[in-house]
Amino acid sequence: MAGVDVESGGHKKRATNSDINMIPFIDLLMVTIAFLLITAVWTTSSRLNANAEMPGQAGCGEECQGQTAKVMHVHVNENDFQVIWKSGATTVTEQRIPRNGVEVKSDGSSFVRYPDLAKLIEQEWARMGEHKNAADRATDRAVIHTADQLPFKEVAAVLDAVNAPKREVSMNGTVQKVSAFAATFSVR
Numbered sequence: 001m002a003g004v005d006v007e008s009g010g011h012k013k014r015a016t017n018s019d020i021n022m023i024p025f026i027d028l029l030m031v032t033i034a035f036l037l038i039t040a041v042w043t044t045s046s047r048l049n050a051n052a053e054m055p056g057q058a059g060c061g062e063e064c065q066g067q068t069a070k071v072m073h074v075h076v077n078e079n080d081f082q083v084i085w086k087s088g089a090t091t092v093t094e095q096r097i098p099r100n101g102v103e104v105k106s107d108g109s110s111f112v113r114y115p116d117l118a119k120l121i122e123q124e125w126a127r128m129g130e131h132k133n134a135a136d137r138a139t140d141r142a143v144i145h146t147a148d149q150l151p152f153k154e155v156a157a158v159l160d161a162v163n164a165p166k167r168e169v170s171m172n173g174t175v176q177k178v179s180a181f182a183a184t185f186s187v188r
Contacts (some may be wrong), residue, residue, distance in 0.1 A: 015130055069141065070130060072181065074121070076146040081117050085128050093128065095120065101157065112157040118164035125165040125180050134170045142181040159183060 028058045070092060075082035080099050097120050101112040119155040121142075141161050146155060165180040 069127060072121075072124065072128070072140065072142045073186075074117075074142060074144050074158065074162060076144070076150060076154070077137065080090050081114070081120075081158075083117075083120060083124055093124075095124070101154070111153050114161045117158070118161040121161055121181075122165045129165075129167075129180060131180070132167060134168045134175060137169055137171075139178070139182045140180055142183045143186050144183055145186045 004039045073084040084094045162183050164181040167180045168179045
């Protein structure tokens with residue numbers, strides 16, 4: 001059996017031989033190591049990877065360097081929404097709309113909708129959107145600027161408004177309706 005032999009150091013008394021059993025200590029050590037390994041794996045698998053890179057055009061080389069696509073920016077302010085179309089650093093158009101939310105109650109829960117914002121975004125996409133052809137699989141880009149303190153139900157309502165405009169895309173011979181915008185976030 002694994003153990004450690006411990007002798008007493010006194011010379012006047014008879015020497016005592018005590019065995020410390022090492023098996024429970026090794027068992028405890030192995031359980032601790034297993035616990036640490038399992039929690040390390042769970043910690044890394046529950047992580048949400050995010051980066052600040054904006055999506056680019058795949059396979060676009062030197063021929064696309066002169067082109068700057070228009071991007072719609074939706075700023076969620078305290079009292080209003082600001083919808084801005086930008087081409088690079090140049091502002092193309094800018095519109096403001098009051099932040100009037102409609103509270104919808106369903107199955108004991110409530111959520112917010114912004115129908116005026118959704119209508120404005122649909123009109124803006126119809127007027128300024130670049131990817132409308134069904135053969136074009138690319139989507140227009142929308143960047144949502146919001147404060148950290150904005151409640152989740154309001155963030156979801158803004159996302160729903162941005163995803164309101166739908167367009168047809170031809171995929172493998174079938175035409176499907178998809179969102180006109182690929183939305184990203186910019187936290188201020």
